[in-house]
Amino acid sequence: MNSNDILNDIDKKILLGRQLGVFNNPLGQKLLQLYGHGILDPWAIGQINKRVDKQLRKEAFSNLPFKQPQLNTGELILGTDENSHRPVKAFIQYLNAGSLLVANTGSGKTTLVSFYAIQIANHVKGMWLVDLRKKESRLLMPGFAQRGIDLTVVRSRKFKINPLQVPFKVDPYEYASTIADVLVKVLNLPPRASVLLSSTIIKLYKKFNVLNGSPKYPTLFHLFETVRISKTANSQARQAILDNLEAILLAFGTEMLGCYRGWPVHELAKRHMAFELAGQPEAGKDLVLNYLVVAELISRVSRGISNRGMDLWMSIDEGQRLFSQRRESTGYGGNSITDLAGLVRGTGTGLFISVLTPDDLSNKIPAITSTKIMGRCGSISEYQAAGQFMGLNKEQVFWCAHHMVPGMFVGQVGDGPWRYPFLFRVPKMKQLKIVTDYQADESLKSLDGLDVDPVEFSNWSAVECITVKGEAIDDKQDTVQLTNSEFRLLKAIVDKPMLPSSDYVKLARISPNTLTRLRPILIAKGFIREHIMDSGNRGRSKRVWEPLEAAKQAIAGSDNNGGT
Missing domain, CATH: 1.10.10.10 (Winged helix-like DNA-binding domain superfamily/Winged helix DNA-binding domain)
Structure with a gap:
């Protein structure tokens, strides 16, 4: 028997009205109370029918196959509802479970991320804005300054990091294995190289007395030299490490990687940072980003952080290549960030990933991101693939293919009582002031207080x-x-x-x-x-x-x- 057979007309109107959100105001709540107590005089029935019919008529004439979102509370304004032109709001902690944005070039991705970043900045201790291809996050410096927040911009050649530096509160033995796996994936090395790298790193930790608490860590240059003189090591693994690591060391040099002690990652997590990786080799981008994200995540796990509210928001723009399914399939293990991204919610880290197309996107990313946003795409197949992430029906997918314009998005929040997809627009941003390289480098002075120990050599050559x-x-x-x-x-x-x-x-x-x-x-x-x-x-x-x-x-x- 159909469950609707036992419902009378007013029961069906109440159920439909709840879905449409017509009982959310004080009078609507009173009508629901009267209904719950069985007090239904002609006036109450008339009010219920009037509210539901009015909203149904409004949605029918709007010609939009999306329901009006019932998202009226929260610190974060997602945009303006396309139906009612009212603000769509959500709680910032909804982003703690990860977010995915799919939209092609020129669709307003950067505008959306900037709009959210400005709002989130005052609600988190740290923020990492990662530009893999562009240099647009630096333009937010004036907006952050108006809110009393310093945005530190790190240009591609200004990093001071040491990937072999053990993160805060992490066991060196555990980290040796972790960073060895990161290097294998980043450098696309054969699996046997992981064992050679892990054992070599532990030997270096013993040599530098890291296991006994020394704050002076070996660098990738020391790792390269040690592997080079290890004539008894597996020849295939050894040569692969030398060939692929050589390119990174020559590209970055001691200017970026020449630190016994680089910037402590857990200190960077307390700051608002814009990391510009444009201009670096692809393997170099992977190394820097994998190291920063993985080091912070495993540090939080080692510190016992669990079920914490979001205090670090990471936005990775143009992450198509970084989160490639093809790379995971043809490489030697995929991406370390993808492997650990499932930990972000429990450790209080919100990960916001932006890609141009769902084609070749790692299958893990939609599974570990709760909030989904889709903008204008380039083909019907892309709309279908991205629409599946948030449960769009065929009518909604085809509507998007024919009506989406720059600045318009379909969203689905990852938490709360309203999980239906909705249509919204993001406001255009005013013309932002240009931030010069000099201004960007001046912002780095905020990191002068961090304890950095450079290497003694400055003319190192990665090859004999x-x-x-x-x-x-x-x-x-x-x-x-x-x-x-x-x-x-x-x-x-x-x-x-x-x-x-x-x-x-x-x-x-x-x-x-x-x-x-x-x-x-x-x-x-x-x-x-x-x-x-x-x-x-x-x-x-x-x-x-x-x-x-x-x-x-x-x-x-x-x-x-x-x-x-």
Whole structure:
């Protein structure tokens, strides 16, 4: 039997009216009390019918397939309801459970995030605004200043961090394993590299007396050197670490990573920060962001923080590549932030992720974010995928595909009694004042009080350099600098010339990726000449390498100087 069969007309009107939110005012509450006590005179019945019919008529003429949101309380204004043009409000703590924003370029994502950040700033101890592609969060400095809050902007080359620095209250043994896994994922290393990294980091902690409480930590440069001289380590894992870590160290240098003690992450979590990662290599962005987020999360877990209200809000803009499903599938373990993001609610950390499209988005992200927001997308398939995250029906999806404009969004809050999707607009922001690089760097003075211990070396090279001397035409001494990998490959070519290029991977003890990278370098330096030879089969032609006189002189000069 259908449950509606036992309901009379007034019962159905009451149920419908509750869904429509027509009984939320004081008189509406009195009508519900009369209904609950069975006191239904003609006046009360007329008032109930009038309220419900009026709202039904209003929604029918609005031509919007979304219900009017019953979100009237809270510190955070999400936007303006498209039906009633009244503010849609929510409690800031709703964001403690994580948020996901899907909208294409030009849809108003940055405006929405800025609108929320300005409101949230006074309600949290710390805020991290992460710009992976742009430099727009710095524009909020004047707005924050008007509210008595200092926004510290860290430009891409101004970081002072040490990923091997043990976070506050975290056991060094535990952190060695954690940061080893982070490096494996960030650098896309084979799984065996995790064991080598973890054991090497623990050895370095013992060497630097970290296990006994020393505040001086080894750096990634020390890690690189230790792995390089570990000749007995697994060759594949060792070479992969050297090849991939080398690129990071050369890109960042001691300017960013050269600190025995960098900025304490738990201190940064008490400040309002704008991290600008634009201009860094992709692996570098992953390293910086993974380290900061993972270090703070495991520190909070180690401190026993549980079920705390949100006191740190993290917004990651343009996180498409960072939270890629393809990277998780084809790589060696995915993303450390994704793995730990499920902890954010219990530790009082709100994570707000913004992406351009749901295509290739990690399946874990919708599962660990409770509040969902969708803006204008580029195709019907994107509307369908993003709409599934918040339970949109077919009519709502097709309406969005034909009516969404910049500044208009569909939202669903992650907490409270009203969980239906609703349509709202975010107000346009006034023209913001430009914040120069000088002003951004001046804001860094607020971090001068943090205890930072720089390394002693300033001209460190991430690779061994072999000096090769030979006679030039003008009888002057020419000096050629070869990296360790270049020297091994060049020596293998000189010792065994005219072999297929793939043979030198084993002879030079380098990876195929390193071979591909060094080929144009050696050709450009005039060390080798490449010949294309027909294999005589239906397969590909072979590339064979001929060592030129410069290569022979370089190797001979190196041997005379003591070799490697």
